[in-house]
Amino acid sequence: MFERKLSEKEVDLINKIIQFIEEKHSGSEGHDYSHVLEVARYSIQIAERISEKVDPFILITGALFHDIGRVDAPSGRLHGLLGGSIAEGFLKTTWVEPDAIKKICSIVVRHTPTSMLPPLSTEEKIVFDADALDRLGLMGMLRGIMGKAGSIKEILEDRLEKRKQDFSKLHFKESEELGRALYKETLMLIKLIDNSLARRIRNIEELKLPV
Numbered sequence: 001m002f003e004r005k006l007s008e009k010e011v012d013l014i015n016k017i018i019q020f021i022e023e024k025h026s027g028s029e030g031h032d033y034s035h036v037l038e039v040a041r042y043s044i045q046i047a048e049r050i051s052e053k054v055d056p057f058i059l060i061t062g063a064l065f066h067d068i069g070r071v072d073a074p075s076g077r078l079h080g081l082l083g084g085s086i087a088e089g090f091l092k093t094t095w096v097e098p099d100a101i102k103k104i105c106s107i108v109v110r111h112t113p114t115s116m117l118p119p120l121s122t123e124e125k126i127v128f129d130a131d132a133l134d135r136l137g138l139m140g141m142l143r144g145i146m147g148k149a150g151s152i153k154e155i156l157e158d159r160l161e162k163r164k165q166d167f168s169k170l171h172f173k174e175s176e177e178l179g180r181a182l183y184k185e186t187l188m189l190i191k192l193i194d195n196s197l198a199r200r201i202r203n204i205e206e207l208k209l210p211v
Helices: 008-024 033-049 056-065 079-091 098-110 122-133 137-145 152-169 173-205
Strands: none
Touching: 008 033, 008 056, 033 056, 033 122, 033 173, 056 079, 056 098, 056 122, 079 098, 098 122, 122 152, 122 173, 137 152, 137 173, 152 173
């Protein structure tokens, strides 16, 4: 649950951050502006359902900045660490106190397993879960294959295996409740894609030349 309401000053800064994020993510593919806003929306929904106290400004700001490290980066492998640095640079130009900046940047760093630093605080776990929820379902799976290099088989097999694991890694039962329908949709899509991929591979192997 949220421990308090946002102040006018916090709302004003959040709106400025949204404008900044929208501009920076305008050229992104799978991790575009709509993904960032969806993660922020899921984060708010999870926070409203859990019993742990959550600081709304820390949470929402962390969710908005969570993928900023992907913008114009050649690879997403270090996007959590890079994003934390970018968020820190932005927030240091504002009125936000150093302790709050540290908490927000930690959300950005720890929202992704690629940082090798698992989420610890409640806010960090919420954004981690929210990001995972937006990888589920048809839209999440489509996002996951956008911009990926390799054969269809390689891309799909990699993405499908990762999507199977996302639901089991959620930290809160409230996150599971929010994502259960999406997870069922994901399993249905995985089965459909698996069958289509197997048929495609079989057809290629059985290619008959007109001789």
